[in-house]
Amino acid sequence: MLRLLAKQAPGSRVRQGxxxxxxLATLGMxxxxxxxxxxxxxxxxxxxxxGFNRRVFAFNDVLDRYALKPVATGYRNxxxxxxxxxxxxxxSNLGEVRTAINSLLQGxxxxxxxxxxRFLINSTFGVGGLLDYATHMxxxxxxxxxxQTLAVWGWEDSRYLxxxxxxxxxLRDTAGLPADIATNPLFYIEDDVVEVSLLALNIVDMRAGxxxxxxLIRGDRYRFIRDAYLQRRQFLINDGELGDDPFAxxxxxxxxxxxxx
Numbered sequence: 001m002l003r004l005l006a007k008q009a010p011g012s013r014v015r016q017g018x019x020x021x022x023x024l025a026t027l028g029m030x031x032x033x034x035x036x037x038x039x040x041x042x043x044x045x046x047x048x049x050x051g052f053n054r055r056v057f058a059f060n061d062v063l064d065r066y067a068l069k070p071v072a073t074g075y076r077n078x079x080x081x082x083x084x085x086x087x088x089x090x091x092s093n094l095g096e097v098r099t100a101i102n103s104l105l106q107g108x109x110x111x112x113x114x115x116x117x118r119f120l121i122n123s124t125f126g127v128g129g130l131l132d133y134a135t136h137m138x139x140x141x142x143x144x145x146x147x148q149t150l151a152v153w154g155w156e157d158s159r160y161l162x163x164x165x166x167x168x169x170x171l172r173d174t175a176g177l178p179a180d181i182a183t184n185p186l187f188y189i190e191d192d193v194v195e196v197s198l199l200a201l202n203i204v205d206m207r208a209g210x211x212x213x214x215x216l217i218r219g220d221r222y223r224f225i226r227d228a229y230l231q232r233r234q235f236l237i238n239d240g241e242l243g244d245d246p247f248a249x250x251x252x253x254x255x256x257x258x259x260x261x
Contacts, residue, residue, distance in 0.1 A: 046160050046170075047226060053162035057222050060167060064207075072207035086130040087205045093122045093129030095143065098183040102144035106152045114141035142239050146176030146183075151237045160226055168229040 047053065076084070096119035103112035118134040118141055126133045134140075150172050151158075158172035169177075181187055186202075189195040217224050 046230060048159060053160065054222055056162040056164055059164060068207050072204050072211060075204050076208040076211060084205065087201065089132045090129040091202045093119060094185050097185060098180060099141055099144045101183050102146055102149045105149045106144060111141050114139060146179035147173035148237050150176055160230060168225060
């Protein structure tokens with residue numbers, strides 16, 4: 001499930017932070033809350049507030065269905081694909097600042113250096129980040145945000161929380177939002193019109209990128225999105241480590257009893 005939701009076009013990168021968290025949510029804004037029969041199922045240990053979260057989910061659904069999704073659909077239909085790629089690269093490049101700062105806070109200087117290199121290369125040779133030359137140069141960095149930093153600092157487990165407008169989150173990730181906002185270069189644009197316009201473009205661009213992925217959702221939409229979000233966050237916190245594979249261990253051996261009838 002996680003890999004299906006994280007699938008992207010070649011050369012693109014998953015963008016996270018204040019607005020990216022919102023758009024991870026929009027996959028779950030395309031359907032209503034589930035029936036009472038589904039609600040009666042055993043509660044998820046990380047989602048003790050499922051009743052409240054489902055009501056917020058339904059509220060977000062209305063906003064997406066009648067506002068965001070139609071605009072995103074129109075944007076994708078009329079905007080040339082190279083332009084869409086450039087817009088995505090631009091906002092992804094801004095996220096390198098957040099990654100560099102949080103990498104340092106997590107004690108990952110190498111990743112901070114890679115993120116800084118990506119930002120400098122793409123901001124200069126990449127025409128302000130519209131072109132992702134760093135990826136073509138095989139310079140990549142693990143994305144980091146303050147929610148991940150709090151996890152590294154010891155806040156490992158956190159309750160799931162569906163935020164109005166912003167979508168899926170956890171208490172830990174919500175606590176990290178102010179720091180993520182402060183590390184977003186758009187926050188320091190003095191012209192309010194320019195700032196709001198860029199933020200709106202970022203939202204629409206990311207929502208357009210999720211239109212096709214909605215078809216991957218199966219069963220209870222709320223639970224699908226919740227589980228995908230929690231899995232992906234854990235994946236990012238662990239820097240992509242999926243755990244040990246017992247079949248890949250050198251000391252793993254089959255015994256005679258394993259082949260007995």
